[in-house]
Amino acid sequence: MSFAEAADDTHEAIMGATYSALCEHGYARLTMQDIADEFDKSRSLLHYHYDTKEELLVTFLDRAIGWRRERLAESDAEAPLARLEEFVDRFVIEPGEESRETFALAITELRVQAAHNDQFREKLSARYEENVETIAEIVVDCVSAGVFRQVDPYETAHVMYTSLVGARTVQVTFGVERATYRMREGIARWVDRDLLTADHEVGEYQGGNFSKQ
Incomplete structure (x- = not known):
């Protein structure tokens, strides 16, 4: 070596x-x-x-920046909607997943520190932009595939990512069980109501994919 x-x-x-x-x-x-x-x-x-x-x-x-993009790159999912589902699913923290809750809380604490620590803020801002970019690329692919109607990919990505982060923050700081799970359902309804073309529909989240293929 x-x-x-x-x-x-x-x-x-x-x-x-x-x-x-x-x-x-x-x-x-x-x-x-x-x-x-x-x-x-x-x-x-x-x-x-x-x-x-x-x-x-x-x-x-x-080192942590971009890990979701790397995990998606390793995924077997090829369809853009399936990749979006996989991204969103990674934010869902089920009851009893204590290590994931503790780690998510630690990241939340680092975000608070970022208000006064320039280095933390720089790294976490880059992490935010990286994740938004990942979602935006998937949204572009969904539009190109005719799955989504014409939408602003970055506006859509910002709304989706901040919603996911907010739900996870509420769950790990206030102990609101299943907050991320409910956000997952809410995103499925949003996708169904506002994003999908007429030829596609999604179902209520029940622990698996929200798309109906």
Whole structure:
């Protein structure tokens, strides 16, 4: 293994440990020791690369940007509406998914910190734009395929993404169970009422795809 490959492996291990620690502890209670406890190498190696929790999290946010686009690229779904369903489904947090709730809460805490932290704001803003761009590209494909009527892809994407983020924030901060699930149903109704062409329809969300093929 080359030095570069070893360095990449170490950074990937640190990012994985950071993710696990955030899921376990959230942002407010997270310490470098928590991350070190999830890291399968020495704590001194962790501190060699990062002096503070904030410095590490800036890198983590940078690595996290675009993960939904990458996951969709790995998907078997080819039809644009199916890809949109898959994107939306990833925001649904079912009761009992504690690690996903904790991680989503940690990201929400980072958004609050972004109001006063320029580096967090830069990374999270890029993450927002990346996800909006991903939805907009899918909407363009839906229009080209004759599934959606002519709509503004970026306006549609902004409305959809901010709605999903808002529902997830309400669920993890206020404990409103199934808020993301209900938002999923609401998006299905919106798609059915305002976006689909006359030849297509969607059904009520019941834990699977909302399209009727």
